[in-house]
Amino acid sequence: MSDTDPPVTESDGESTATDREGANGEGSAGEEVVVAESLHRSFGDLTVLSDVSFTAESGTVNCFVGPNGSGKTTLLRIVAGLLAPSGGRLDVAGAEGRAVGYLPQNPAFRAQFTLTETLAFYEDLADVEIDPVDVLARVGLDAVADRRVGDLSGGMTRLFGIAQATVGDPPVLVLDEPSSGLDPTMTEHVGTVIRDLAGQGHTVLLATHDLGTVDRVADTVLVLDDGVVQVADSPETLRRETESETLTHAVAQYLVGEAGGLTVRTGTRGDGENGESGEDTEHGVGDDE
Amino acid sequence: MSEAEPAGDTDADNAAGRASGEDDARPWNDRRVGQLLTVAQREFDTVVRTRTYAALAVVFGLVVVALPSLGGLAGYLPLVLDLLTTVEVLVPVLAFGFGTWTVLADAETGELAVIRTYPVERWTYVLGAYLGRAVGLLVAILAPLVVLGVATPVVREPATSVLASHGTVDSPTYFLRFVALTCVYGLVALALAMAVSSLARSRRSGVASVVVALLVVVLGFDLLVVLGVGQGFLGSGTLPLALAASPPAAFRGLVLETAAGGLVETGPPAANAAASVLGLGCWLVAGLAVATLRAWSPVGE
Numbered sequence: 343m344s345d346t347d348p349p350v351t352e353s354d355g356e357s358t359a360t361d362r363e364g365a366n367g368e369g370s371a372g373e374e375v376v377v378a379e380s381l382h383r384s385f386g387d388l389t390v391l392s393d394v395s396f397t398a399e400s401g402t403v404n405c406f407v408g409p410n411g412s413g414k415t416t417l418l419r420i421v422a423g424l425l426a427p428s429g430g431r432l433d434v435a436g437a438e439g440r441a442v443g444y445l446p447q448n449p450a451f452r453a454q455f456t457l458t459e460t461l462a463f464y465e466d467l468a469d470v471e472i473d474p475v476d477v478l479a480r481v482g483l484d485a486v487a488d489r490r491v492g493d494l495s496g497g498m499t500r501l502f503g504i505a506q507a508t509v510g511d512p513p514v515l516v517l518d519e520p521s522s523g524l525d526p527t528m529t530e531h532v533g534t535v536i537r538d539l540a541g542q543g544h545t546v547l548l549a550t551h552d553l554g555t556v557d558r559v560a561d562t563v564l565v566l567d568d569g570v571v572q573v574a575d576s577p578e579t580l581r582r583e584t585e586s587e588t589l590t591h592a593v594a595q596y597l598v599g600e601a602g603g604l605t606v607r608t609g610t611r612g613d614g615e616n617g618e619s620g621e622d623t624e625h626g627v628g629d630d631e
Numbered sequence: 632m633s634e635a636e637p638a639g640d641t642d643a644d645n646a647a648g649r650a651s652g653e654d655d656a657r658p659w660n661d662r663r664v665g666q667l668l669t670v671a672q673r674e675f676d677t678v679v680r681t682r683t684y685a686a687l688a689v690v691f692g693l694v695v696v697a698l699p700s701l702g703g704l705a706g707y708l709p710l711v712l713d714l715l716t717t718v719e720v721l722v723p724v725l726a727f728g729f730g731t732w733t734v735l736a737d738a739e740t741g742e743l744a745v746i747r748t749y750p751v752e753r754w755t756y757v758l759g760a761y762l763g764r765a766v767g768l769l770v771a772i773l774a775p776l777v778v779l780g781v782a783t784p785v786v787r788e789p790a791t792s793v794l795a796s797h798g799t800v801d802s803p804t805y806f807l808r809f810v811a812l813t814c815v816y817g818l819v820a821l822a823l824a825m826a827v828s829s830l831a832r833s834r835r836s837g838v839a840s841v842v843v844a845l846l847v848v849v850l851g852f853d854l855l856v857v858l859g860v861g862q863g864f865l866g867s868g869t870l871p872l873a874l875a876a877s878p879p880a881a882f883r884g885l886v887l888e889t890a891a892g893g894l895v896e897t898g899p900p901a902a903n904a905a906a907s908v909l910g911l912g913c914w915l916v917a918g919l920a921v922a923t924l925r926a927w928s929p930v931g932e
Contacts, residue, residue: 419744422744422929423748423930424747424748436673440750443748444744444745445746446745448740448741449745450740450742454676454681455681461678463669463673464745464749465751466664466665466666466669467669467670467746467749467751468749469665469666503745506745549638570739575843
């Protein structure tokens with residue numbers, strides 16, 4: 343995945359998946375599955391996305407980061423087909439059946455049903471046949487398959503939301519804050535699950551403020567701010583280009599404008615040299631939009 | 632997907648940039664019927680597994696059984712007359728209790744957004760939810776009425792003077808008609824509850840909307856008719872039509888015309904039966920149409 347100004351730039355993702363057979367996609371390794379060109383989205387007078395372009399290849403994890411209100415959730419909802427762009431073009435590679443799996447920012451399911459029953463409901467909606475226990479095993483919840491959703495912890499509900507997103511093996515998975523509010527152990531587990539899903543051929547697009555997870559799972563980091571993708575590259579490249587030790591600091595170099603009441607230093611690659619590092623590293627803690 | 636391209640049938644189609652195929656273009660196919668039944672089953676199971684609905688049904692049943700029983704069960708026709716006002720008020724309350732937290736619940740928790748990423752259409756989702764809730768509602772309505780219907784011949788007291796003075800013959804047929812009309816009335820009220828469920832955007836606004844909708848449905852239309860008569864806008868020719876436009880008045884009129892024996896034969900017609908049926912049908916269709924249109928806005932539109 344890359345920012346597309348110039349239009350398409352190859353990601354130098356370092357850990358892309360090798361097994362492309364799992365997802366219901368038609369693409370082979372490295373094929374562009376999601377292509378966004380000049381996406382624009384306004385709500386009344388408020389422009390959230392002004393000119394967003396990127397591509398996402400099969401079997402990669404693509405992480406959108408940026409301050410609150412930068413449009414991450416809006417962008418993911420557009421990719422998930424829940425929101426129409428005001429302008430621009432979005433192509434999601436066609437697939438038989440469900441094309442995009444979606445984990446909302448705050449996943450919730452009917453508390454009265456077991457995990458197996460809930461997956462069976464979505465199985466019927468997708469008009470596919472699945473083994474619910476297999477799907478739950480992807481996220482490590484097979485041991486609680488018969489537990490009621492209402493009895494799950496927040497972290498388990500989020501994992502279950504990820505399992506739900508994979509029903510029908512959609513080629514694209516859109517995950518909004520998959521590790522929000524989770525303890526370190528669960529966060530690490532979610533990261534492993536996401537990498538595994540990419541390894542099975544899914545193209546993962548996720549938005550998060552958890553740059554630790556991003557550093558661990560991302561093939562491409564897309565810094566979204568001021569309505570555009572400021573930069574798109576691998577975590578390693580971003581650190582190297584900004585001469586930063588941490589991804590948090592590297593990302594901060596690309597933020598512009600104001601967010602969350604804090605003025606973010608305008609920066610370009612290399613701005614980290616001026617000794618202002620650290621003060622703006624707390625951006626983006628909290629919900630988006 | 633491009634805005635210039637033809638939209639698919641569902642948001643999932645739109646996400647994949649697909650236009651609807653020939654099979655999908657048919658309003659009914661195996662996939663849609665399967666999805667509809669799946670949604671219906673989920674809603675019915677939700678009703679069965681939620682204590683609040685059980686409590687609502689029990690309270691409704693106790694009131695419906697207790698009120699006519701207090702005065703003694705003299706026969707089917709007196710039973711219909713005893714139950715008429717009670718049912719007219721309580722069935723909408725029960726229906727709104729059963730129907731309001733359908734679309735609204737899924738929207739509020741965010742699960743509706745998840746559902747939209749599957750290839751399911753609005754009308755499939757709304758109609759399925761309606762059917763599932765309708766089964767639960769009808770069970771709640773029918774249970775106490777069946778109890779009364781079975782108990783009446785067993786504990787029947789001597790015929791009342793009302794029956795004697797109108798020279799009619801008591802018959803379970805009247806009660807069966809009343810039960811059927813009550814079910815129809817309940818289904819109409821449930822459709823209106825579904826509309827409220829789609830229109831409300833939060834639990835708080837849902838509660839407020841339910842209160843307002845119940846007042847309008849149970850009292851508002853009748854008050855308008857009374858006002859119309861008082862102001863001279865409604866005469867003997869237009870009054871039955873105006874009553875038919877009010878769900879409770881249409882239900883009441885149909886009961887008096889078809890399920891109350893010869894009680895009304897000596898006076899003016901209580902209602903225009905055809906207009907009342909049409910009125911109830913229009914409310915049912917309108918309720919489901921609003922619920923469908925407001926459940927969500929397809930991305931392609």
